[in-house]
Amino acid sequence: MKTxxxxxxxxxxxxxxxxAVFAKGFQPPSEGKAVIYFVRVTGWGGAISFxxxxxxxxxxxxxxxxxxxxxxxPGEQLLWASSENxxxxxxxxxxxxxYVVIVDVIMGGWKAHVGLKPITADxxxxxxxxxxxxxxxxxxxxxxAKIDKMNKKxxxxxxxxxxxxxxxxxxxxxxxxxxxxxxxxxxxLK
Numbered sequence: 001m002k003t004x005x006x007x008x009x010x011x012x013x014x015x016x017x018x019x020a021v022f023a024k025g026f027q028p029p030s031e032g033k034a035v036i037y038f039v040r041v042t043g044w045g046g047a048i049s050f051x052x053x054x055x056x057x058x059x060x061x062x063x064x065x066x067x068x069x070x071x072x073x074p075g076e077q078l079l080w081a082s083s084e085n086x087x088x089x090x091x092x093x094x095x096x097x098x099y100v101v102i103v104d105v106i107m108g109g110w111k112a113h114v115g116l117k118p119i120t121a122d123x124x125x126x127x128x129x130x131x132x133x134x135x136x137x138x139x140x141x142x143x144x145a146k147i148d149k150m151n152k153k154x155x156x157x158x159x160x161x162x163x164x165x166x167x168x169x170x171x172x173x174x175x176x177x178x179x180x181x182x183x184x185x186x187x188x189l190k
Contacts, residue, residue, distance in 0.1 A: 026189040034093035039067040060142035097183030
């Protein structure tokens with residue numbers, strides 16, 4: 001009987017915490033973490049999906065006018081997205097910070113390119129469009145089984161791209177950066 005009660009309590013706790021993470025609207029990060037919202041505010045190229053990475057880990061995929069909520073540790077981070085091109089974003093995140101990155105669809109040679117543009121609440125038009133979408137829809141969540149499968153499938157691809165970033169691209173391209181002060185103020189998240 002005690003085991004059954006414990007299982008029920010754990011299941012309820014998981015359901016409550018999961019509903020907060022996967023709910024509409026801005027949700028604060030877990031204690032000691034930062035959260036990034038990757039948001040596509042335009043419907044152009046709706047069928048095109050981009051894959052997202054945090055350092056050497058695949059973290060998810062989504063397409064269309066949607067968004068993905070991603071929690072990670074504060075501090076120096078390397079985030080990137082993959083399409084015909086590879087777009088990198090360095091970050092210095094503060095604990096408790098909420099950040100918004102606009103995902104752009106850019107015309108490419110064979111398929112669309114991805115662009116990553118971090119914004120602040122001062123980028124009024126883009127921030128309001130992102131906020132409206134986040135308040136209207138639940139985030140796209142890539143199932144953990146798919147994340148695990150893709151990390152195995154991309155086991156050679158990921159280090160190869162990170163090597164090219166370190167040895168070529170970071171010196172050739174002016175990739176954008178998220179600084180700690182780019183966190184969206186709490187009063188703007190409501």
